[in-house]
Amino acid sequence: MKPIPAKASKTDEIKKNRARMLISCPDGPGIVAAVSRFLSEQGANIVQSDQYTMDPEGGMFFIRIEFDLPDILSHIEKLKQDFQAVADQFQMNWSVHLAGQKKRLAIFVSKEDHCLLELLWQWHAGDLYADIAMVISNHEDMRELVESFEIPYHYIPVTADTKAEAERKHLEIIDEDVDTLILARYMQIVSPQFLKHYPNRIINIHHSFLPAFVGGKPYAQAHNRGVKLIGATAHYVTEELDGGPIIEQDVERVSHRDNVDDLKRIGRHIERIVLARAVSWHVEDRILVHENKTIVFI
Template identity: 75%
Template sequence: MVPKITKQKNNALANRARMLVSCPDQPGIVAAVSRFLFDYGANIIQSDQYTMEPAQGGLFFIRIEFDLEDLDNRRQQLKADFSKIAEKFSMEWSITRASRKKRLAILVSKEDHCLLELLWHWQSGDLDAEIAMVISNHNEMRDLVESLGIPYHHIPVTADTKAEAERRHLELVKGNVDAIILARYMQIISPTFIEHFPNKIINIHHSFLPAFVGGKPYAQAHNRGVKIIGATAHYVTEELDGGPIIEQDVQRVSHRDNVDDLKRIGRHIERTVLAKAVNWHVEDRVIVHENKTVVFS
């Protein structure tokens, strides 16, 4: 089974590229980039920019979508020529083809709500990516996933087998996927594994970080008597639940809600927050700077 993506959408993206740029802020950046694309015959479809702390000579960020005739054959020369402008302004930059779908691996444990949300977005064509595989330390969701034509890999994890399980994970994903989604995958990822996918592993944490880091955050929240609970999608780093935040949301709760109520309310927040974050990542809408993100949503 394949997602219902229209032919019109594919045609619209055939010659479309996305440019992400971050550099020290100074006059002339937008003019230089726009002029470069104009001289190439490109048509800018969308442009978003942001300057961080402009009064202190901060950093400049820009995301541009543009159409360029015969993009596939001209993209390498385009990048080579743009590198001269990038050097002048000390840019970190990328140019990617919008028509190239990012390949995702989804890791999941027993709870299925985040996985189901991603699969629904994928089937409807709202998640413009390829789900290359689902990996789980449990076997409950195999039939569902395989019924959609997606490979399912069951790799049990115990304290004694964790290193071997992670080695098998790496064999499956290295060179085969562009990003990894932890859709309530209840295992800690090792620094060695993270090194292979910097800012390409997205986790959903079931609390409004930085509050209630680690395990059982709903129980922690209930014990604290909070009036708002939330969820946080972030890139995974060596610091537990401390990576750059992509998206968050909250909902009010009250003293009448027990831990199970908080979990039920939280599941809805988790699934929508993760879906947004994954969608923004695959559409090249996120720029990471140190431990923060600029998200052109």
């Protein structure tokens, strides 16, 4: 099979001097003015700004700003250092990300290919602005598919007895080469020890509209309950099973005529779209996590 390389993104030139600032802090007057003034003094031009306040619930304020700054690679470290004074004034939790610096992904998959294929297709088309560093699986089934895209494929079997050793191998392979892990229907529960290495950087797709039908066989659970809507949920992984901050969800109408296999077939379409959206928003720095919720600027 002929290799399928990723297409060069048309947005590379636009992103060359662009950065994104994400801020969460207690709400109060002067936050937007202080940030805007700081960026202006640095010679930056704000091209997009989104904000949200929880006031009066919790009184937290969230903002995402995209800005252009000529020769940004030479200035980014000083900009971060100088901004700390503003951050301290408003008790900010903040980060700055270079828009042109692609996040590197490791995709975990088991036997079902639909979510993996959606990510590969979007990456190949240039619609997913990221680098897929590798695919890791507990089965060999996807090797030929993945390697046709010239992406490294790692087969690491997992059993109850070998889970700890398998996760040690995962960390060894990933090392510092990967920013974010994607569980694209990877049918294994990740241990709390593993999660500590990637807080809010592991995205899972769960094949139900959470919080309904947590855990295994959600389509069978949904069928037994006689639901009229089924859905899928992309969320960050935490120690609570299927309980992490929700990034994206969608649903599809079903009826009493649909059996469990019908629900699975319909659900596959929802799963792949929901996961792809969540991954795209994550790599574009559109998500802020607060407690067990997300603020998604889209």
